[in-house]
Amino acid sequence: MAKERSRVSKPALKELTAVELEMMNVIWRIGPCSVTQVQEQLGPQRELAYTSVSTMVRILEQKGYVTSEKQGRGHVYAAAVSKESYQALSLKRIVRSVFDGAPSLLVQRLLASETLTPEELKQIERLLREKKG
């Protein structure tokens, strides 16, 4: 986890495009997998050729989001960045670009615009208490 955070903080980690994020979500969900598995998980409605998926996964590897390991005749791809790290990174980007670098504005907007259940509100309160220590 600590190792991953240091990777996330590197500015070199590029943002994911919509399709890339779709693929990362598959890899995060099912864990280390082959190109065929990713293709299957994306579903037939996406109509993506094997070569397209394979190219996309290799782009993800170059961007540092997945690592590959040769296994038999093919490769197995595993996430190099956890979903949580990516969430944190995306949030940082949003705070910086949309909320003028002020996280409190983000929270304010979240509380104002999202309809939160009483359970969710309680959970947020608990998290805040924990953070204050």
Place this chain on the structure above:
Amino acid sequence: MAALTPLNVYICANVLLVLAALVLEAVRFFSPVLRPPIAYRHQLRLGQATALAALLLPFASAFSGRSSFLPQTAQVWSAPTTRVGPLAADQRIAVSFGSSGTSIPLDVASQAATLVFAAGLLFVLARLLRDAGRTLRIIANAQTIRRLRSARILASEQICVPFSFWLPARRYVVVPAALVLRSEDLRLAIRHELQHHRQQDTKLVYLHQLVKAAFFWNPAVHRLDTQLRELQEFSCDEALRSQRSVSTQSYCECLLRVAEAATRQRRAPLHASLIGGGAGTLLKRRIEALLKRPMVYQGRALVLGVGAAVFTLMATTALAFASTVHDRRISADEADRMAAIAQRGSTFPIGVNAGVVRELNRLLSTPDGRAYLQASLARMQGYEGFISDQLARHRMPPELLAVPLAEAGYRNLPQGPDPRHGAGLWMFIAPMARRFGLTVDAHRDDRLDVAAETDAAIRLFSELHRQFDDWGLALLAYNAGSELVERAIAQTGSRDVWTLIARGNENDSGYVPRVMAAILILENPSVLD
């Protein structure tokens, strides 16, 4: 003359580039009329060869040594008139069209031209560097999706249109990341871009940019660039269409999809790109060509024939425009060459120095100087035979024919109001004329009798030559008097006429250099052509 060679080469190249653009325009216009048409790859090679010839032929014609046979509309003069003194060295360039003309000082003209040219060049180069930087950033941020032997295929999120790019020892094909999802389009785009590399388009693009920068103000160059880039696309399409693995229909669809995406992207000039540049109708024309054009083309013979005819036309034009700006100024080297010709077979001491070059320029490199010289030489024809005979009979050097030219321009001038001035062809002053037995009074002036004055001049020259045993000193004494020359020799201890003149021993300033200049002109009559 040499100083203006680059300018003349540049002017000639501009003319030839206009011609090249017109030729290519004509080839592209007439090709569809022919049955079968000329293959696009042949049209492209023809265009490229023509453009290259337009850039190289001016050098060949500039150094071929043949003068151009068109009227020279621009001339560089050493001064606007002979009356400008040596200190007011006002070199001018005169441009004339038909009977009207204008002239401006040469330094103003050259400074202004240099300034405008440098500013334009800097602007174009700066823009090019900015675009090159942009392209390199796109490549740095892109992900490699395939490594072929011939090129690296990259995917970039920053672009909407595929392009190919060449750096020494590196070839790239960059495709939009979104294209990766459409495997058929990706395959076709990569093939198209690899074809650009194969056609050398990605290398030639640098030459295109260089030429466009050097000739930035010439619209024909931009038109030629557009034409060649369009032909590069057409030949790529042509090459792909002939491949079995490419379906024309899916290729057309791919072009349309990429074109749709391209409406969102600015084009960079260093790319060869899938949808090409140029006019908005290009895509339509390409698709029409892909779908309708026959796949049979004109043979090589016709293309080579057209090429040979075009080359002949261009070579002739290059010769015609070899020296548009004609430099009338005489350099020291040219004066030396003239002296070498004049000295051939002669013992007369002909000297060339800065003073002689200045006098040559006053006569040969000013519009009125040349007019005066031409009139003088025409008048001289009436006297030349007689005076030459007299000089030969008395064993005098024929170079003395130049004295009446320098003295009076071969005008048989009467005595003016100033008694210190002479009269006749040889410009004898009255006392000297009387010393040689000529009558000069209120009723009669024997100096206007050419035979009598010529006889007196020959006797005076032979006397002076006997006295000084040197034709240079004799010439100085003819103008300044033998007493002055004797005194100058005694003072300086030198018998070199140029040393005496350099120490200020003259009567009319620049007299001996003027006679020397006249000798050089008489011995090199071609300088007045």
